[in-house]
Amino acid sequence: MQKVRAAAVGIGEVPSGRFPERSEIEAAILACRDAILDAGMAPTDIDVVMPVGALASRHFNVDLVFSRLCEELGMLRSAKMNVQVMSGGATSSSMLAIAEGLIAGGLARNVLCIHSDAVGSLPKQAGIDLFSTTGVSEEWEAPYGHNMNAVGALAANRYMHETGTTEEELASVCVALRQWAQLNPHAMFRTPLTIEEVLASKMVATPLRAKHCNMLADGAAAFIVARAEDAPHITKTPVYVRGHGSLVTHYTVSQDTNLARLGFEEAGAEAYAKAGIGPEHMQLAQIYDAYPVWPLITLDGLKLCRGERAGAFVAAGETSPGGSLPMTTNGGMLSQGHTAVGGGIAVLVEAFRQLMGKAGERQVANLVNAVETASGGTWMDSHVTILSKEY
Amino acid sequence: MTNSSRPLPQPSRWSAGYWEAAAERRFVVQECRSCDRPIMYPKRVCPHCLGDDLGWRASPGKGEIYAVTAQLAGPPTGFADRLPYVVAIIRLDEGVQLMSNIVGDGALEARIGDRVSVGFEDAGGTVLPVFRLDESEVAR
Numbered sequence A: 001m002q003k004v005r006a007a008a009v010g011i012g013e014v015p016s017g018r019f020p021e022r023s024e025i026e027a028a029i030l031a032c033r034d035a036i037l038d039a040g041m042a043p044t045d046i047d048v049v050m051p052v053g054a055l056a057s058r059h060f061n062v063d064l065v066f067s068r069l070c071e072e073l074g075m076l077r078s079a080k081m082n083v084q085v086m087s088g089g090a091t092s093s094s095m096l097a098i099a100e101g102l103i104a105g106g107l108a109r110n111v112l113c114i115h116s117d118a119v120g121s122l123p124k125q126a127g128i129d130l131f132s133t134t135g136v137s138e139e140w141e142a143p144y145g146h147n148m149n150a151v152g153a154l155a156a157n158r159y160m161h162e163t164g165t166t167e168e169e170l171a172s173v174c175v176a177l178r179q180w181a182q183l184n185p186h187a188m189f190r191t192p193l194t195i196e197e198v199l200a201s202k203m204v205a206t207p208l209r210a211k212h213c214n215m216l217a218d219g220a221a222a223f224i225v226a227r228a229e230d231a232p233h234i235t236k237t238p239v240y241v242r243g244h245g246s247l248v249t250h251y252t253v254s255q256d257t258n259l260a261r262l263g264f265e266e267a268g269a270e271a272y273a274k275a276g277i278g279p280e281h282m283q284l285a286q287i288y289d290a291y292p293v294w295p296l297i298t299l300d301g302l303k304l305c306r307g308e309r310a311g312a313f314v315a316a317g318e319t320s321p322g323g324s325l326p327m328t329t330n331g332g333m334l335s336q337g338h339t340a341v342g343g344g345i346a347v348l349v350e351a352f353r354q355l356m357g358k359a360g361e362r363q364v365a366n367l368v369n370a371v372e373t374a375s376g377g378t379w380m381d382s383h384v385t386i387l388s389k390e391y
Numbered sequence B: 001m002t003n004s005s006r007p008l009p010q011p012s013r014w015s016a017g018y019w020e021a022a023a024e025r026r027f028v029v030q031e032c033r034s035c036d037r038p039i040m041y042p043k044r045v046c047p048h049c050l051g052d053d054l055g056w057r058a059s060p061g062k063g064e065i066y067a068v069t070a071q072l073a074g075p076p077t078g079f080a081d082r083l084p085y086v087v088a089i090i091r092l093d094e095g096v097q098l099m100s101n102i103v104g105d106g107a108l109e110a111r112i113g114d115r116v117s118v119g120f121e122d123a124g125g126t127v128l129p130v131f132r133l134d135e136s137e138v139a140r
């Protein structure tokens, strides 16, 4: 078991969706402002700013790299370092781990982590083409028409083959996430969704249909990480980082030798060991999705389904509102919207929000422990973080 | 970009031999002469021993489908007129994996475990290795 060294003490988020009038920098400023106010801090309390890599606009990303947020938010001559962190969709987990490490090493005291992007406002084909380059080899895969839907489809194909998971079970992941999104005012899609509607939607990339696929969205979210010993003096609702585990399994998806598992079993075992608690203690699973097969792979690897197959577990409603293991209560990328790297940040911020008791209508009762996961590119890596209200 | 912007491989100094062989309708797999292991995709140094005495081994180009998906909508730029097309991860008998298209008879019904053999497709001046289902699979 590892010493608890860091805690989340504030969160901020703007709604996800298509907001062509809201620039990336505006969304970033608002999310950071909300996180600083949520922590009860002043901007000058922040000593490290970590902006996540943004994909839609190179110009905006350059601004993030070169400390624009420090200038916009009153942190000039108080912030010591502005440093970009980027591992695609895994950045939620990796950034939290890096912030924890800086804090544990005495190199930082209060770290502001921020993501903003506007991939939802890109023209549709530009969005498809952008995500046909993230973790897709230009030389070896792009010439064959590879793209992000194909990644989710290839993994679903392999996973269904190895586990016997059905199309209905795959669709049930989308339905469960939508049920949660109906309770989330920041979600892009809030209308009810049924398994029949998913299975009646147009086939896009076998076995995936249109409603198995995420929609790109604009969004921004921020959180502040502080020293564990400071946290109870900063806020009444600190969320402690108990343990993190991770494993890189490929760059290009064609090189993964275990596509139906990835590295979640190994990453989960590492995270549980560091936290000193196991799957039986998890009351909330904030699982990175984007396509419905990934939560199933993750639930299996983390042994969260009490010996059942993940597909059967989700189809039985166990991860829906009222179920035994609420999962991704913001609605995930499938329903809150795929804000590029921010899809994972939103999943992590929701874990903090739930553990802080600030999730409103969708608040999970009596919550103490949660598990958060993430993966980048074409699910190149498997990240698992255990978070607790107390330790 | 030509050919309605379909992306084509831009060989690196160490992968050129693969594409030169494909242009001659030959399929090769990179090999490490220090540790004798096959390497896919071609690399500058051997990922097993970090040696750089690398060469090419003629391959029969046979293997089986590890995962497969038929693309029916929403393709990247350059592929709209190719719909439907089939993207697969192929595990070669040498033990290495690569992505390619499954083309020809039965491609849209290709399944995991199906045996496939390499073929070649001219994509506007660049020859791409592609794979076809073996006859026994098509007859299935």
Ligand SMILES: [Zn+2]
Pocket: B032, B033, B034, B035, B036, B037, B046, B047, B048, B049, B050, B051
């Ligand atoms: Zn070698």
